[in-house]
């Protein structure tokens with residue numbers, strides 16, 4: 001029998017104890033460690049970054065010689081590191097790329113991450129389509145802004161359209177894995193696509 005849903009589970013309590021804004025911080029920590037994604041001085045774009053758990057983890061590991069840009073539909077309170085910049089941006093906005101280039105004038109990142117999730121309607125087909133739209137826009141942004149050899153991590157929901165999406169990612173990157181980090185809630189359908197080394 002599966003365990004009853006507990007919103008204040010082990011990872012929730014661990015995040016509180018460690019001063020992390022979201023339990024999801026442990027997901028990027030695990031993925032980054034497993035695939036050696038983070039190093040000092042790199043430039044990272046985090047899509048769907050609020051409330052800022054991933055920014056806390058990545059900002060700490062990248063340090064002041066790097067830059068982390070976090071964007072979301074909702075404002076993100078400062079995480080207290082000058083090299084972590086945030087802005088309210090909607091990835092679906094027609095001028096998204098232009099607004100992003102104001103935040104990060106060089107326009108190039110070494111890593112693009114997306115933990116974006118749509119507001120759910122409860123209607124399976126609608127929610128799958130919305131989630132696929134966000135994953136596809138994240139991929140498009142990664143392809144446009146990653147330096148050659150750069151990496152991409154994106155939350156995806158296993159549903160219709162997933163196989164096709166994965167095919168597109170595989171065509172653009174040298175190596176691709178689909179992972180489900182430990183901190184993922186037991187009942188969740190979410191997985192993460194980890195795509196390494198953007199092809200030129």
Ligand SMILES: C[S@@+](CC[C@H](N)C(=O)[O-])C[C@H]1O[C@@H](n2cnc3c(N)ncnc32)[C@H](O)[C@@H]1O
Nearest residue numbers: 022048050051052053054073090091115116117
């Ligand atoms: C699960 S939360 C991200 C948690 C974050 N990784 C953290 O550690 O704090 C998903 C986020 O995606 C954002 N989001 C959804 N649609 C978006 C869009 N069109 N553009 C930008 N962000 C979006 C939501 O506002 C929400 O804050």
